[in-house]
Amino acid sequence: MPVSFSQTADQYDVVVIGSGLGGLTSANRLAYCGYKVLLLEYHSQLGGLATWFKRKGHIFDVSLHGFPYGMVKTCKKYWNREIMNSIVQLKNIIFDNPQFQLKTTFDRVDFTEKLISYFKIPKTTIDAFFARVAGMNFYDDQSMTTRELFNEYFPGRSDVHRLLMEPISYANGSTLDDPAITYGIVFSNFMNKGVFTFEGGTDKLIKMMTVELEKCGVTICTNCKVDRIIVEQGKVKGVECRGKVIAAKSVVSNSGITNTIHNLAGRDAFSDTFMEKADKVRVNNSSCQVYIGIKEDEGFDDIGDLLFTSKAAEFSSTELCDLHTKSKTFSVYYPKTRPGHNRHTIVASMNANYKDWEAFSDEQYGQEKESLIQRTLLDLERYLPGAKEKIDWIEAATPRTFNRYTLHTRGTSFGTKFEGLDISRNIFKEVGGLFHVGSVGIIMSGWLGAINYGVIVSNDVDAYMRSND
Amino acid sequence: MTRDAIRDLILEIIEDIDEDADFDTLEADKPLRDQLDLDSMDFLDIVMELRKRHKLQIPEEDYPELATLDSCVNYLEPLLADA
Numbered sequence: 001m002p003v004s005f006s007q008t009a010d011q012y013d014v015v016v017i018g019s020g021l022g023g024l025t026s027a028n029r030l031a032y033c034g035y036k037v038l039l040l041e042y043h044s045q046l047g048g049l050a051t052w053f054k055r056k057g058h059i060f061d062v063s064l065h066g067f068p069y070g071m072v073k074t075c076k077k078y079w080n081r082e083i084m085n086s087i088v089q090l091k092n093i094i095f096d097n098p099q100f101q102l103k104t105t106f107d108r109v110d111f112t113e114k115l116i117s118y119f120k121i122p123k124t125t126i127d128a129f130f131a132r133v134a135g136m137n138f139y140d141d142q143s144m145t146t147r148e149l150f151n152e153y154f155p156g157r158s159d160v161h162r163l164l165m166e167p168i169s170y171a172n173g174s175t176l177d178d179p180a181i182t183y184g185i186v187f188s189n190f191m192n193k194g195v196f197t198f199e200g201g202t203d204k205l206i207k208m209m210t211v212e213l214e215k216c217g218v219t220i221c222t223n224c225k226v227d228r229i230i231v232e233q234g235k236v237k238g239v240e241c242r243g244k245v246i247a248a249k250s251v252v253s254n255s256g257i258t259n260t261i262h263n264l265a266g267r268d269a270f271s272d273t274f275m276e277k278a279d280k281v282r283v284n285n286s287s288c289q290v291y292i293g294i295k296e297d298e299g300f301d302d303i304g305d306l307l308f309t310s311k312a313a314e315f316s317s318t319e320l321c322d323l324h325t326k327s328k329t330f331s332v333y334y335p336k337t338r339p340g341h342n343r344h345t346i347v348a349s350m351n352a353n354y355k356d357w358e359a360f361s362d363e364q365y366g367q368e369k370e371s372l373i374q375r376t377l378l379d380l381e382r383y384l385p386g387a388k389e390k391i392d393w394i395e396a397a398t399p400r401t402f403n404r405y406t407l408h409t410r411g412t413s414f415g416t417k418f419e420g421l422d423i424s425r426n427i428f429k430e431v432g433g434l435f436h437v438g439s440v441g442i443i444m445s446g447w448l449g450a451i452n453y454g455v456i457v458s459n460d461v462d463a464y465m466r467s468n469d
Numbered sequence: 470m471t472r473d474a475i476r477d478l479i480l481e482i483i484e485d486i487d488e489d490a491d492f493d494t495l496e497a498d499k500p501l502r503d504q505l506d507l508d509s510m511d512f513l514d515i516v517m518e519l520r521k522r523h524k525l526q527i528p529e530e531d532y533p534e535l536a537t538l539d540s541c542v543n544y545l546e547p548l549l550a551d552a
């Protein structure tokens with residue numbers, strides 16, 4: 001269990017700022033390696049965006065819509081077998097838009113079958129496309145965009161582009177103009193075996209991770225916002241939190257990379273050349289969500305696990321983020337999602353831009369939220385007739401909610417665009433002992449990306465600590 | 470460390486990562502990645518384990534040297550000469 005801040009020591013080997021999946025994983029790995037680790041989290045709950053909340057007997061998951069099969073191996077290696085054993089497949093993925101309606105398991109075999117029979121694409125083209133994306137590495141040339149990649153294999157086929165892109169835009173905010181490698185890496189991860197989820201819900205996962213952290217001896221404090229990372233003569237000295245200075249040889253920040261540089265360490269800690277690059281880092285879009293609780297005695301039959309729905313004629317990344325977008329996903333949680341908790345809930349998710357929401361007065365903000373809820377209910381009606389009568393809870397979150405909750409720049413849901421990765425990976429070469437972990441560069445985001453990145457960064461920290469011994 | 474000992478060390482580390490790894494048909498001059506279903510995270514695990522066990526610091530530029538069993542042994546032999 002988290003301990004009270006007054007019990008913290010004056011000095012640690014490593015202080016981790018933030019308990020998103022990246023921060024949790026780094027803290028766990030470093031403690032496992034024998035370092036004395038302190039984890040400071042601003043919020044009262046651990047997990048960052050991997051979070052949940054309770055209303056009227058319902059438990060709503062914020063970011064548990066699906067992740068790739070790679071989570072199985074990652075959880076086994078870097079957390080434990082118990083966590084790995086709770087990972088289960090979501091088999092019914094549905095697409096419904098003016099161009100096509102279909103149901104798929106979202107893996108290479110089924111996609112190949114659908115592309116042949118439904119979209120009439122020759123198998124040789126499909127195989128060539130799959131081979132191309134599977135061979136992509138993050139260090140490859142990034143000049144080709146996803147749009148160019150699609151046009152090379154499926155020219156003029158906006159329906160195929162939609163099938164391939166829409167889910168990935170929801171998964172990490174990437175667009176047709178981002179580097180094709182970021183698309184290829186994430187898409188291939190999903191195509192390996194399909195979409196998976198965590199049985200028992202986010203609350204169970206975070207509880208299991210907390211037990212593991214305690215086993216490894218991490219000191220955990222919640223309700224602790226770090227105000228400053230202390231840097232002297234090009235090296236990290238520690239952090240300042242609630243008026244107390246805590247010394248540390250290394251600091252791992254799971255706060256966003258832009259936040260870490262601008263608000264925690266401060267621009268002055270970095271060279272001009274580094275800042276020139278850092279200033280070019282673009283953050284990804286934010287999100288809107290509508291959380292819907294179904295009355296305990298209502299329930300319904302299987303309507304699919306994850307529904308990609310849109311009333312827009314064609315796919316466009318701009319339309320997806322529009323304030324009044326016609327596109328949204330529905331994640332449907334059945335009682336089987338949380339065995340023993342006999343409830344149905346639905347979470348609708350949309351991509352969104354912070355700038356569309358930030359300027360609203362309180363009154364406008366309230367109205368826009370209400371209209372978001374009404375549009376969502378109307379769309380849900382198509383998949384769950386009589387939805388309005390079946391529900392006993394509904395509320396919405398917007399980019400402002402995500403910003404308030406995680407402090408992330410413009411409420412970004414998926415970290416930064418590709419250029420953020422380089423800045424994040426090299427920050428310790430600028431300021432000795434300062435590391436960043438968390439969603440960056442599109443490929444290092446999502447549950448799997450954040451956990452794997454947590455391992456990569458703890459490897460950097462361990463190498464740094466040993467070379468300074 | 471002898472070449473054989475280095476070879477055993479690598480195989481032991483891989484076995485810790487993946488207990489189902491099948492070494493019987495492993496060809497020492499072919500990429501480990503293709504034969505054993507290892508991904509880039511697994512190679513990072515090998516690097517971390519070598520650091521832990523033998524205080525070896527392998528820079529990221531050198532990771533490609535770990536591609537095959539033979540190249541691992543060639544790369545590590547001078548580094549582990551006194552181990």
Ligand SMILES: Cc1cc2nc3c(=O)[nH]c(=O)nc-3n(C[C@H](O)[C@H](O)[C@H](O)COP(=O)(O)OP(=O)(O)OC[C@H]3O[C@@H](n4cnc5c(N)ncnc54)[C@H](O)[C@@H]3O)c2cc1C
Binds near residue numbers: 018042225256415
């Ligand atoms: C709506 C939505 C849906 C998503 N759905 C999915 C999905 O279905 N599948 C998937 O794989 N991924 C999904 N994601 C993405 C995934 O949740 C994130 O990529 C991942 O959880 C981010 O982890 P992180 O390590 O970057 O840290 P974050 O989760 O961003 O956490 C950062 C933490 O740092 C803390 N912090 C920040 N500043 C300070 C400070 N100064 N002091 C102390 N603490 C601080 C914050 O409070 C927070 O807890 C979704 C994201 C969103 C927003």
